[in-house]
Amino acid sequence: MNLFNIIDEIEKFDPELNDRLNPRRAAIKNITSFGSKVAMAAVPFAMGTMLKKAYGAAAAPTVIEVLNYALTLEYLESSFYNTGAASAGLIPAAGASYINAVKEDENQHVAFLKSAITASGGTPVTSPKFDFTAGGGTGEGPFKGLFGNYNLFLKVALAFEDTGVRAYKGQAPNLLGNKDILTAALSIHAVEARHASAIRQLLGVSPWITSTATLGNDTGVPQVNGNYDGEQNVTQGGVNLTTLPGVSGTSTSVAVATAAFDEPLSMDQVLALLVGTFIYT
Amino acid sequence: MKTSEQESIGGANMARRSFLRYAGLGVASAGLLATAACHKDHKVIVGGGIDIGAKGDLAILNYAYALEQLEAAFYIQVITTPYSGMTADEKALFTSIRDHEVLHREFFKAALGGNAIPALTVDFSTIDFTKKAAVLGAAKAFEDTGVKAYDGAGYLIQDAGYLTIAGKIVSVEARHAALISNMLVAGSFAADDQVDSNGLNKSATIAEVLPIANTYLKTKVSASNYSYTA
Numbered sequence: 001m002n003l004f005n006i007i008d009e010i011e012k013f014d015p016e017l018n019d020r021l022n023p024r025r026a027a028i029k030n031i032t033s034f035g036s037k038v039a040m041a042a043v044p045f046a047m048g049t050m051l052k053k054a055y056g057a058a059a060a061p062t063v064i065e066v067l068n069y070a071l072t073l074e075y076l077e078s079s080f081y082n083t084g085a086a087s088a089g090l091i092p093a094a095g096a097s098y099i100n101a102v103k104e105d106e107n108q109h110v111a112f113l114k115s116a117i118t119a120s121g122g123t124p125v126t127s128p129k130f131d132f133t134a135g136g137g138t139g140e141g142p143f144k145g146l147f148g149n150y151n152l153f154l155k156v157a158l159a160f161e162d163t164g165v166r167a168y169k170g171q172a173p174n175l176l177g178n179k180d181i182l183t184a185a186l187s188i189h190a191v192e193a194r195h196a197s198a199i200r201q202l203l204g205v206s207p208w209i210t211s212t213a214t215l216g217n218d219t220g221v222p223q224v225n226g227n228y229d230g231e232q233n234v235t236q237g238g239v240n241l242t243t244l245p246g247v248s249g250t251s252t253s254v255a256v257a258t259a260a261f262d263e264p265l266s267m268d269q270v271l272a273l274l275v276g277t278f279i280y281t
Numbered sequence: 282m283k284t285s286e287q288e289s290i291g292g293a294n295m296a297r298r299s300f301l302r303y304a305g306l307g308v309a310s311a312g313l314l315a316t317a318a319c320h321k322d323h324k325v326i327v328g329g330g331i332d333i334g335a336k337g338d339l340a341i342l343n344y345a346y347a348l349e350q351l352e353a354a355f356y357i358q359v360i361t362t363p364y365s366g367m368t369a370d371e372k373a374l375f376t377s378i379r380d381h382e383v384l385h386r387e388f389f390k391a392a393l394g395g396n397a398i399p400a401l402t403v404d405f406s407t408i409d410f411t412k413k414a415a416v417l418g419a420a421k422a423f424e425d426t427g428v429k430a431y432d433g434a435g436y437l438i439q440d441a442g443y444l445t446i447a448g449k450i451v452s453v454e455a456r457h458a459a460l461i462s463n464m465l466v467a468g469s470f471a472a473d474d475q476v477d478s479n480g481l482n483k484s485a486t487i488a489e490v491l492p493i494a495n496t497y498l499k500t501k502v503s504a505s506n507y508s509y510t511a
Binding site: 097183192195196 | 432460475
């Protein structure tokens with residue numbers, strides 16, 4: 001997902017876009033400041049429609065697009081942990097080795113993906129701006145103060161890790177059969193899952209996502225319910241897991257069925273969860 | 282780039298995918314993969330051992346089924362004969378992991394139906410289940426190997442649905458692996474023995490994994506079409 005050369009990307013799908021946009025650009029230049037505000041207000045809607053066209057179900061993303069999407073997520077995580085590690089007094093001694101190890105991995109993922117994109121003939125996207133309070137650039141979001149509050153920091157970390165696992169999983173089919181890139185993506189996916197497990201242990205919640213029949217989110221942070229929606233699924237490949245026998249008994253609980261399988265998220269779903277809150281341009 | 286053999290497998294997968302979509306509407310669960318797939322030459326039984334069979338998704342799913350059988354049996358034993366000094370917290374965690382592995386096993390068994398390899402007989406005689414260090418060490422080996430196995434076999438899967446299911450399982454195995462590693466050495470959840478200098482989990486081929494698995498199996502598992510015969 002190229003968040004920064006978005007117009008260029010859309011033009012590949014819609015060659016007439018430039019013609020359509022230019023009159024509007026000219027119009028924006030010429031209108032009064034009052035009118036300008038109105039015109040600009042219409043832009044996000046237009047972008048949303050074009051994004052859907054560019055990245056909707058009709059066209060599966062290319063390998064480069066998948067890698068740039070992954071890179072964007074890794075920018076988010078690396079910036080988050082780098083900021084956390086640089087925040088004096090945030091991380092207690094007991095958590096320092098954990099957070100530092102995760103930080104190192106995320107920075108390595110950024111470097112690895114950049115080189116993988118270049119090696120694949122693509123151009124790595126640059127990092128977007130982040131607002132880790134989820135305030136869309138205001139710094140006033142629901143997680144305000146997280147870099148001075150270790151528990152809040154860990155909760156946001158966990159949402160990023162569990163969402164990252166879901167995001168990589170969702171892209172696996174777009175890399176089907178690609179020995180090098182799929183294997184690398186699955187290998188990053190596993191490391192994100194290791195991180196998620198470790199952050200969960202620091203928070204004192206179960207290392208795996210234990211959903212109920214109606215709520216995917218088991219973290220107790222309602223602001224991230226959307227990040228866990230779908231984890232309550234108990235049907236895999238047409239098999240209802242709750243009908244399968246356990247060690248004792250002829251059925252399996254929803255808790256076990258949901259914890260034993262993690263669920264994917266599509267690119268659209270992940271971007272909808274992050275863009276405008278944690279990611280802004 | 283596809284060979285004609287791969288084309289035909291792709292065609293079979295398409296049929297199977299449509300079938301799974303149907304099945305998802307509420308048809309009973311047992312033997313989903315069996316119904317659409319008619320390869321005769323999978324899961325060959327040779328001299329008391331098992332072969333995961335002809336190249337293709339059924340072989341990879343049976344490979345995963347073999348590893349899940351092994352993991353499930355291990356944790357069943359851990360809970361049946363707890364090591365001395367196992368705390369209530371530890372027992373709860375091992376019980377959860379056991380239940381996940383048993384469900385993975387039962388899922389593959391149900392999904393593969395008539396195409397599933399038989400139940401494997403395990404041999405844990407080298408593991409001292411009375412000692413915490415021995416159990417954690419073995420658990421770490423099983424989980425780390427499982428993660429490397431799924432990561433290393435993912436590219437061999439030709440059906441997107443199966444690949445996603447493998448992805449759903451491997452991240453849970455990685456969650457287990459991180460927990461077990463931290464129980465052994467706090468903070469070792471992504472240590473250098475499992476994660477390389479690019480921050481990637483290590484991966485392993487079928488030919489690397491099965492010899493390790495076979496040291497805990499009386500029923501030896503081969504993958505003659507993937508360069509390994511026990």
